[in-house]
Each structure stands twice: as C-alpha cells, then as structure tokens.
Amino acid sequence: MIPVCRLDDLPAGESVRIDTTPPIAVFNADGELYAIDDTCTHQDASLSEGWLEGCLVECPLHAASFDLRTGRPTCLPARRAVRTHRVTVDDGMVHVHVASEVLAEVAAEEEGTAA
C-alpha cells in the first residue's frame, strides 16, 4: 500500500504520478479515484499528463485512450491494457494498492475465460 497524497490535493479532474517501478498514475475522475500504470502501452508517454474525460484518459503523445476502470485501450494505437490498481482513502489520505504481476495475470486469464 503506497501513500499518494491528501485527497484534498487531488481535486476532480486532476491526476498525480507516483514514482514506483513502473510508475503509477492516480486520477480523480469526477470524484471517483482510479489508479493505472502510468506509461502508455504504445510508446513512452505519461498517462498522468493525459486528457481526462469521464472514465477515459487520452495519451498526450498519440491519443491512445484507456478506460480507467479496466485499463483496456478503447482505441488505437494502443493494443495492450495497462494494469489497474486499487485505490483507498484512509483518514483523508489516498493510497494505492499495487496489483502484483501474478494477480494481474490471473485476473486477465479469468477475464479471458469469461469472455
């Protein structure tokens, strides 16, 4: 669990990048908090600097768009999903619970089976 910032410091429409490896971006999308891997899966660009609209963030370099809820790209040029991470707020402090690679893979497989 990684502390990110005070909730007060992340108003609606804003985002923040945390220097984990790989880096993670945390978004306040109209009051809902989401965390995804920060680096676009197409090419090296920071999604925390992207254009936030509803639950979608558009990459600032080539306009690939990702759904913050699932991490899935909604249009080209990205084809691979970014990982999503759980976000909690405790005592006014935003925390990210980093999804482990193994869990992410299992989740992806389960989704694949369900689909």
Place this chain on the structure above:
Amino acid sequence: MRTVTVVGASLSGLYAARELRAQGFDGRLVVVGDEPHRPYDRPPLSKDFLTGRSGEDQLALSDAEETTELDAEWLLGVRARGLDVRGRTVLLGDGRTVSTDGVVIATGASARRLPGCELAGVHTLRTLDDARALRAELAAGTRRVVVIGGGFIGAETASSCAGLGHDVTVVEAAPLPLVPQLGPEMAAVCAGLHRRGGVDLVTGTGVAGLRGTVAVTGVELADGRLLPADIVIVGIGAIPNTDWLAGSTLALHDGVLCDDGCVTALPQVVAVGDVARVGGTRAEHWTSATEQPRVAVRNLLAGHTAETVRPLPYFWSDQYGARIQFAGRRLDTDTVRITEGGVTDDAPDEGGLLALYERDGRTTAVLSVDRPRPFMRARRELGRGVTVAEAAVS
C-alpha cells in the same frame, strides 16, 4: 468491390487494411509490401530502438490475433512495379500481377541519398534494416559520427548517438535547422538542445562530398572544412515512392495527387500516408498516416468523395531527453509568444516551455517542450477552432 489491394505494408497501409474490414469490406484483401517485415512502427527506430532500449518485438504494429482477423493475403518482400492505366491491375516486381477492383496506395517515402552513399559506414535511417545496420555499427565501439541534416531524424539520431557515448557532429545546410517547421525563434531555441546534449552543430554550410575509398573517413563541407568520420548518417529528407506509378494515369507531383478525401483521378484508387498529396499538401507525419485511411477507405467503398479529411497537423520529436510537440498551421508572419516556462542559455528551460503562434489575435499553432498537459489542451482547442472556422466557411 470484390478485391482491394493495399500497396504498402507500413503504418498507413495497415490502418487502411483495418479500416476496410472495420467498414464492412468482406472481399479479398491483398497487402503488398516491399520490405520483408510485417508492419512495424518507424518512430522508435531513431530513438529507443537505436539505443538498444527497446527491441524489435516492441516495434510490431499488429499481432497474430489481428492478422487472423484481417484475413488478408500478405505479399511481403515484393515491390509493386506498376499500375495499369485503368487502375485494375497491380504489377509486381517478381512478374506476378494482382487483378483488383480497388487500390489503396500507401507506398510511403524513401530516404534521400547523397553521392557516395555506397561507402561502408554511410547510413540512412528509414527502415528496420537501416536501423539494424546502424545499431550494430554503433555498438562496435566509440566512433566519430557525422549526421548530415538537422531535421527531426537527424536530431533524434544525433541525440541517440550522443547518448551512446559517441562523438557527434550535426551538419545543417540552412542557417538553422527546423526553421520551416518551427519558425526562426523557436528553431533557435530547439537548436540549443544539440549544444546542451554535447553535440556540435555546424550550420550554414552544405556538404561537398564524402571522403573515403572503401569505408567513409570524413565529410567535406562546402566551405572547405573536413570533418573526420567513421560513421555518417544522412538525414536529408525523403522522396515519395511514386516511381512505380509512372505508367499509370495518376497525376504525380511530389506525391500522388488526391482531393481532400484522398481520392486520386481514378475513383477506385485512393492514396494515404507519406506518398499522398492530399488537397495540395503532403505531410510526412505519423498522425496523418493514421488519420487518412478512415476517410480514404470510406470514399473508396462509396465510389466517390463522400467525406474529406483535414486533420490539424501534429508532430512530435524526442531528442536529448526533451519531448518537442507541435500542432497547427503556422505562417512565417505569425508572432510567437512563450506562455509557460522559458529559455535559458538559448535552450528550453529544464522545465520546458509552451509557445503559442498567433495571427490577428488568434492562436494558429502551439509548440511544447516537455509541457504535454497544456499542449494537449491547446491542441484540442486548435482542433475545435479549425472545425468551427471551416464550418463557418462552408
């Protein structure tokens, strides 16, 4: 339409194939590519691929799943040699022919060369094979590198070479590189990035010739200077690949002439990407190559120009750790105003900068160095402005 042939298997060719299927074309789809490789992304070739930070698998534009879905016949490693006057037969370099009802021309452009390019150690950087060869040579030890041309390819390649520890000089014939793209003020600021990156920038002199018998040993400048070199990279622009269309009825003039909807003189032949001169403009931009195919395919399937495309020009460049982004249409008479960040020692501040190009109180273009967020806002506003302005005219 029963058969559509996409000539060119790079970015815009792949996007055209995708669009054909996405827009309901369920006939025979043939994709012809002169390179032996599956579609790959070129922008990383001068950057992360050259430095070894990323590998070939990261260049792939498509995967096995999509390839299956596209259900196309891929004729790779074979060059198109001609298009008959009716635009119904594509002739291939190996003697085969493809009879077709529709054609998407996506043959791109080739790196412009210099006399002496056959010497060992002289490179261009356009294709994966070019990049493989240069990368291997750069990995063989510290060398003296001369980059001819200070445009985006030249600057990015110089930056990558400097990052690998080589001794790099960039030669630019104009008094400053990138003036046509950025205007003199901002071109001067971006030129400062070379110096900050430890690269010598020699401007205002052309190249008289390359020295060497088997391998290159130096670059002779028009002003008489000689720059010793073990590796020379020629980045002096690209020529649209239209030679194969010489016997066709298509109008060719620095590209395949198309209307605003990417449609050529023949309604069943459209052109996209670097090879296409769309509505009078030929853009060698990644974004154009990805945006034109949707409209081109729509018009191809409709049999006439049902839709036009005029995206806001956008390009980017990564060099010396800085990300340059530019969007809009500037004129030389526009004024430039830095609205965020600034300039230190004739180069962008560490925190970057945002500059707006203005005409009659209106923003015409925006340049960003490491300021992606405000750039994106400005780019979107410009995009909207274009739509509004054009709607008002029509």
